[in-house]
Amino acid sequence: xxxxxxxxxxxxxxxxxxxxxxxxxxxxxxxxxxxxxxxxxxxxxxxxxxxxxxxxxxxxxxxxxxxxxxxxxxxxxxxxxxxxxxxxxxxxxxxxxxxxxxxxxxxxxxxxxxxxxxxxxxxxxxxxxxxxxxxxxxxxxxxxxxxxxxxxxxxxxxxxxxxxxxxxxxxxxxxxxxxxxxxxxxxxxxxxxxxxxxxxxxxxxxxxxxxxxxxxxxxxxxxxxxxxxxxxxxxxxxxxxxxxxxxxxxxxxxxxxxxxxxxxxxxxxxxxxxxxxxxxxxxxxxxxxxxxxxxxxxxxxxxxxxxxxxxxxxxxxxxxxxxxxxxxxxxxxxxxxxxxxxxxxxxxxxxxxxxxxxxxxxxxxxxxxxxxxxxxxxxxxxxxxxxxxxxxxxxxxxxxxxxxxxxxxxxxxxxxxxxxxxxxxxxxxxxxxxxxxxxxxxxxxxxxxxxxxxxxxxxxxxxxxxxxxxxxxxxxxxxxxxxxxxxxxxxxxxxxxxxxxxxxxxxxxxxxxxxxxxxxxxxxxxxxxxxxxxxxxxxxxxxxxxxxxxxxxxxxxxxxxxxxxxxxxxxxxxxxx
Amino acid sequence: xxxxxxxxxxxxxxxxxxxxxxxxxxxxxxxxxxxxxxxxxxxxxxxxxxxxxxxxxxxxxxxxxxxxxxx
Numbered sequence: 001x002x003x004x005x006x007x008x009x010x011x012x013x014x015x016x017x018x019x020x021x022x023x024x025x026x027x028x029x030x031x032x033x034x035x036x037x038x039x040x041x042x043x044x045x046x047x048x049x050x051x052x053x054x055x056x057x058x059x060x061x062x063x064x065x066x067x068x069x070x071x072x073x074x075x076x077x078x079x080x081x082x083x084x085x086x087x088x089x090x091x092x093x094x095x096x097x098x099x100x101x102x103x104x105x106x107x108x109x110x111x112x113x114x115x116x117x118x119x120x121x122x123x124x125x126x127x128x129x130x131x132x133x134x135x136x137x138x139x140x141x142x143x144x145x146x147x148x149x150x151x152x153x154x155x156x157x158x159x160x161x162x163x164x165x166x167x168x169x170x171x172x173x174x175x176x177x178x179x180x181x182x183x184x185x186x187x188x189x190x191x192x193x194x195x196x197x198x199x200x201x202x203x204x205x206x207x208x209x210x211x212x213x214x215x216x217x218x219x220x221x222x223x224x225x226x227x228x229x230x231x232x233x234x235x236x237x238x239x240x241x242x243x244x245x246x247x248x249x250x251x252x253x254x255x256x257x258x259x260x261x262x263x264x265x266x267x268x269x270x271x272x273x274x275x276x277x278x279x280x281x282x283x284x285x286x287x288x289x290x291x292x293x294x295x296x297x298x299x300x301x302x303x304x305x306x307x308x309x310x311x312x313x314x315x316x317x318x319x320x321x322x323x324x325x326x327x328x329x330x331x332x333x334x335x336x337x338x339x340x341x342x343x344x345x346x347x348x349x350x351x352x353x354x355x356x357x358x359x360x361x362x363x364x365x366x367x368x369x370x371x372x373x374x375x376x377x378x379x380x381x382x383x384x385x386x387x388x389x390x391x392x393x394x395x396x397x398x399x400x401x402x403x404x405x406x407x408x409x410x411x412x413x414x415x416x417x418x419x420x421x422x423x424x425x426x427x428x429x430x431x432x433x434x435x436x437x438x439x440x441x442x443x444x445x446x447x448x449x450x451x452x453x454x455x456x457x458x459x460x461x462x463x464x465x466x467x468x469x470x471x472x473x474x475x476x477x478x479x480x481x482x483x484x485x486x487x488x489x490x491x492x493x494x495x496x497x498x499x500x501x502x503x504x505x506x507x508x509x510x511x512x513x514x515x516x517x518x519x520x521x522x523x524x525x526x527x528x529x530x531x532x533x534x535x536x537x538x539x540x541x542x543x544x545x546x547x548x549x550x551x552x553x554x555x556x557x558x559x560x561x562x563x564x565x566x567x568x569x570x571x572x573x574x575x576x577x
Numbered sequence: 578x579x580x581x582x583x584x585x586x587x588x589x590x591x592x593x594x595x596x597x598x599x600x601x602x603x604x605x606x607x608x609x610x611x612x613x614x615x616x617x618x619x620x621x622x623x624x625x626x627x628x629x630x631x632x633x634x635x636x637x638x639x640x641x642x643x644x645x646x647x648x
Contacts, residue, residue: 018605022594316616366586366617369640378586378640380613413614 012326192217400440485521
């Protein structure tokens with residue numbers, strides 16, 4: 001298939017000095033947001049005890065373990081700022097992401113042993129489920145660095161029970177194993193109760209010599225029987241029992257290596273555990289990098305730094321999406337699907353590290369005379385019309401047929417509204433796109449370049465509306481909300497304003513509420529909030545985007561559950577005609 | 578040869594980036610129109626010198642209205 005894929009159609013053009021000058025303040029604004037995110041990331045890394053204190057105890061921190069375990073330059077962190085229940089600790093207390101271990105992609109996740117010895121905290125199980133879902137969707141191993149002291153008991157009501165509570169990951173591990181996806185665990189420290197099941201539920205358990213895991217820990221074993229309350233005498237009795245307890249913690253290596261054999265191997269050194277994980281990663285099946293390459297990998301033809309001058313910080317400013325894409329894909333080449341139809345979206349085949357991917361993105365700006373063909377108003381990119389929805393449905397279906405992973409780029413204000421749009425079937429075509437996506441069963445990722453708004457955020461591969469979104473990224477320009485704050489203020493308060501005026505009352509209180517709502521929308525749609533709530537899985541610098549695209553594509557093609565020979569593909573033939 | 582720059586769509590002139598006598602290159606920004614809640618930049622269709630500017634900030638223009646002339 002060299003004629004199709006060796007050199008595809010080149011696109012994009014070099015930035016002109018005028019554009020660089022004109023976009024300078026916008027670039028500064030984007031970098032300022034990135035700097036703010038960077039500070040928050042640093043703060044998230046520094047929660048809990050200082051690294052020196054952990055090291056003084058003879059332990060490595062979770063970050064030091066990750067650095068030793070993961071191949072240099074491959075770590076793509078996810079959920080760094082995820083803290084949906086706004087824990088005072090500033091973290092859900094797990095650290096996770098995509099990385100290569102001895103050349104093989106894995107989802108890697110570890111408890112932050114700097115914070116309450118890696119305790120369960122509110123919001124943590126949701127974080128863990130994102131990691132197990134990611135391993136399932138990409139069909140790659142899940143590697144755990146277990147170091148979990150169990151539940152933070154004073155807040156257990158926030159996470160212990162419920163359908164997605166702290167025990168949910170244990171059966172998710174079982175589901176991964178049923179799907180043929182191994183779960184490896186490197187186990188450190190004391191892991192009682194919840195920590196015990198975190199340790200026992202993976203496939204292969206590799207333990208440090210001082211590790212233990214148990215149904216219950218020393219705190220429970222040495223405790224007292226409930227008597228309906230506490231008084232001084234009972235607490236003194238409790239203190240005496242605790243001081244007198246001299247037994248070793250239950251479930252150490254003497255028990256779970258020598259007696260039960262649950263621990264497959266035990267290592268004297270912390271790094272030995274990590275070397276063991278590397279050994280097991282090497283023992284797993286994985287396609288080599290070249291197996292699915294349709295062409296030699298190439299860098300994009302234009303510098304990625306251009307993105308700061310191409311993606312406007314101002315959400316109202318129009319730009320050229322194709323120029324963004326040209327900075328991200330191999331050789332700035334593509335095969336565009338139906339370029340003369342549905343001009344508000346780009347659909348086409350591109351390469352990342354020589355491997356084929358389907359790309360879909362919103363184009364911006366005026367769409368030309370007579371479009372949309374069913375309306376008497378002009379069409380603007382960012383919005384979705386009948387043709388664009390039909391085109392995406394067709395493209396997605398063909399990607400599913402040809403087993404091509406899909407990368408979505410959103411900057412959308414929504415689907416066209418009004419009676420003419422309804423007659424043009426946009427409601428059914430939008431839901432039809434959700435159906436088409438579900439039918440594909442191919443992994444997808446999403447980049448919310450700027451706006452992710454209304455139902456369009458759902459139907460364009462958003463994480464809310466399908467099972468195939470592996471992860472979503474935000475940028476410094478990301479803004480996710482049901483509609484713009486000003487539109488929401490009008491929808492909420494217009495009738496009330498009319499009533500107040502008719503009653504002869506001052507409009508000032510209504511105006512104040514409208515402006516408050518606009519402000520609240522702004523605060524709750526920006527990148528940091530999106531990351532904290534999990535609307536996106538990570539906010540990344542523009543210059544990091546291609547690296548995440550490479551991680552996604554590399555992971556997808558490592559152990560695919562189904563394949564389509566390139567010479568059997570239909571989409572390239574449909575494009576070429 | 579003089580060339581009129583036409584409004585690509587109906588909208589309000591938000592800003593005019595160039596002045597009479599300015600030398601521009603193809604794709605240089607000339608002015609910004611606001612329409613459908615979006616800001617659309619109008620670029621120079623070819624190299625030239627701005628000889629006349631008809632568009633005024635705040636003015637409502639219709640599709641194909643002349644905005645300026647490049648000489």
